[in-house]
Amino acid sequence: MTVASGWQAAARGSDVPVGGREPDAVLEMPKLKVLFVGSECAPFAKTGGLGDVVGSLPKALHRLGIDVRVVLPLYAGMPWNTFDVLEGSLAVPMWFGVARAAVRMTTLPHSEVPIYFLEHHRYFDRPFIYGPAEQGYPDNLERFTFLSRGALELCKAVAWIPDVVHAHDWVTALVPVYINTVEWAQPLHGCASIYTIHNLAYQGINDAGALFITCLGREHYHPGEFEHFGAMNVTKAALRHSTLLTTVSPTYAKEIQTPTHGCGLDGVLAERSDDLHGILNGIDSDDWKPATDPRIAANFDRGDLRGKAICKAALQRDAGLPERPEVPVFGVVGRLTYQKGMDVLAYAMDQILRWDVQIVLLGMGDHDAERFFAELSYWRHDRFHAWLKFDDAIAHQIQAGADFFIMPSRFEPCGLNQLYSLRYGTLPIVRGTGGLNDTVVSYDEATGEGTGFVFYDLRPSSLADTVGWALSTWVDRPKHIEVMRHRAMEQDFSWDRAAKEYERTYRLAYERRRGHPFG
Ligand code: ADP
Numbered sequence: 001m002t003v004a005s006g007w008q009a010a011a012r013g014s015d016v017p018v019g020g021r022e023p024d025a026v027l028e029m030p031k032l033k034v035l036f037v038g039s040e041c042a043p044f045a046k047t048g049g050l051g052d053v054v055g056s057l058p059k060a061l062h063r064l065g066i067d068v069r070v071v072l073p074l075y076a077g078m079p080w081n082t083f084d085v086l087e088g089s090l091a092v093p094m095w096f097g098v099a100r101a102a103v104r105m106t107t108l109p110h111s112e113v114p115i116y117f118l119e120h121h122r123y124f125d126r127p128f129i130y131g132p133a134e135q136g137y138p139d140n141l142e143r144f145t146f147l148s149r150g151a152l153e154l155c156k157a158v159a160w161i162p163d164v165v166h167a168h169d170w171v172t173a174l175v176p177v178y179i180n181t182v183e184w185a186q187p188l189h190g191c192a193s194i195y196t197i198h199n200l201a202y203q204g205i206n207d208a209g210a211l212f213i214t215c216l217g218r219e220h221y222h223p224g225e226f227e228h229f230g231a232m233n234v235t236k237a238a239l240r241h242s243t244l245l246t247t248v249s250p251t252y253a254k255e256i257q258t259p260t261h262g263c264g265l266d267g268v269l270a271e272r273s274d275d276l277h278g279i280l281n282g283i284d285s286d287d288w289k290p291a292t293d294p295r296i297a298a299n300f301d302r303g304d305l306r307g308k309a310i311c312k313a314a315l316q317r318d319a320g321l322p323e324r325p326e327v328p329v330f331g332v333v334g335r336l337t338y339q340k341g342m343d344v345l346a347y348a349m350d351q352i353l354r355w356d357v358q359i360v361l362l363g364m365g366d367h368d369a370e371r372f373f374a375e376l377s378y379w380r381h382d383r384f385h386a387w388l389k390f391d392d393a394i395a396h397q398i399q400a401g402a403d404f405f406i407m408p409s410r411f412e413p414c415g416l417n418q419l420y421s422l423r424y425g426t427l428p429i430v431r432g433t434g435g436l437n438d439t440v441v442s443y444d445e446a447t448g449e450g451t452g453f454v455f456y457d458l459r460p461s462s463l464a465d466t467v468g469w470a471l472s473t474w475v476d477r478p479k480h481i482e483v484m485r486h487r488a489m490e491q492d493f494s495w496d497r498a499a500k501e502y503e504r505t506y507r508l509a510y511e512r513r514r515g516h517p518f519g
Pocket of ligand 1: 047048049050052333334335362363364389390391392395414415416417418
């Protein structure tokens with residue numbers, strides 16, 4: 001902190017009024033330093049919403065004046081030769097000794113947020129981030145131990161000691177644990193830690209014997225840290241060690257404290273209820289902006305929706321479906337998994353495809369689901385098309401061209417797709433759970449209020465009925481659809497709102513850790 005004294009001001013000459021009093025002292029406020037440790041970060045590596053969050057929240061925090069930096073593994077396929085290389089190598093303590101990482105760096109696109117990549121070929125030069133569909137790599141605990149420990153070592157190596165370290169999901173769950181253990185009485189010991197639950201279904205559960213991989217001793221294997229129902233659970237350890245906890249929507253924050261959605265950790269979370277904050281995710285409103293989106297056939301905004309009709313025709317053509325403006329197009333984008341209720345959708349298809357509708361689906365995931373939708377695409381090519389791949393451009397084109405968007409999730413920590421839908425005037429049809437419950441207001445036929453169609457009972461017939469409800473509204477009350485579309489596009493889900501809540505949480509965590517406010 002520096003103080004520009006009157007004496008210094010006088011030396012500069014011009015800004016001391018003649019015969020007047022000296023200008024007020026100018027205090028330079030220290031910047032809060034926050035380290036993000038993540039396994040995904042869009043656009044460099046993404047399999048789902050976690051990648052979107054780690055790719056865009058730091059930019060919004062930076063706009064608030066926070067010195068935020070990100071650490072990520074260097075995965076295969078990244079444009080590594082466009083990144084700068086830090087001189088030397090980073091020594092990361094591992095169970096077998098030391099693993100060395102080269103460190104590359106760049107900034108998050110359209111920002112000044114530094115992002116460091118830990119380069120270790122044996123751990124990260126592989127075809128998948130976590131492993132092939134339905135399986136994780138057997139050494140994932142070791143790979144992400146390396147990331148978690150390496151991120152902390154990097155801070156010391158570049159002499160940048162954060163005030164808060166922010167870890168995301170089980171893959172970085174060891175970060176808060178290390179801050180309380182191996183960093184004891186070390187430079188990082190004063191850091192507050194925030195652990196964000198993006199999806200509690202993934203916890204990092206291993207045999208008890210795997211604890212040695214973390215380099216932590218047997219004394220940490222007890223119910224107050226890693227032990228959970230006879231296994232080693234890294235998420236549980238993070239829930240115990242982190243200064244504060246967050247998750248990605250207020251409803252999910254409540255749900256995970258109940259046995260239905262707590263995935264066995266509801267008791268642990270309920271104990272920390274006062275420290276658990278539900279902060280709704282935002283969206284990257286530059287990337288998902290229909291007025292400028294370069295991936296879609298025509299741009300549009302809520303003042304002029306003509307471009308949306310062009311996008312719909314292009315989507316119908318690309319999907320090989322009849323180009324009929326009067327038929328509503330229903331979009332589906334997401335992982336083809338049990339969580340997303342794709343099995344329920346599969347059972348509902350028979351009923352839905354009897355009606356004069358079109359459905360386009362983009363997704364990858366469980367083999368059975370992929371096979372089902374591939375076959376359906378063949379047999380019902382008049383009304384249904386599936387792209388079974390990961391394709392960002394098609395995801396944008398579906399959001400822009402569809403009239404409705406279906407998300408029958410069993411549970412949904414936040415969900416980003418319904419937020420993109422709202423932004424693109426594509427009315428979401430969602431199950432009222434988690435973040436879907438917090439972001440979509442169900443249609444009221446009497447008043448025309450609402451931004452989408454919400455159902456609760458997760459049976460194929462309930463989903464089909466809700467699609468039927470949207471269809472009948474489309475046919476019988478087109479004015480209501482138009483008004484809802486405008487209302488949906490007006491919603492503000494920018495990161496700036498969420499970033500302010502995160503900043504408050506960081507400051508609270510800092511105060512909790514240090515015993516005094518930041519600054
Ligand atoms: P989750 O993180 O549980 O997978 P979210 O709705 O929070 O679900 O985020 C999913 C993100 O991944 C969205 O940005 C969505 O567009 C994207 N996505 C999912 N599947 C695909 C796919 N097959 N192709 C392109 N983008 C996809």
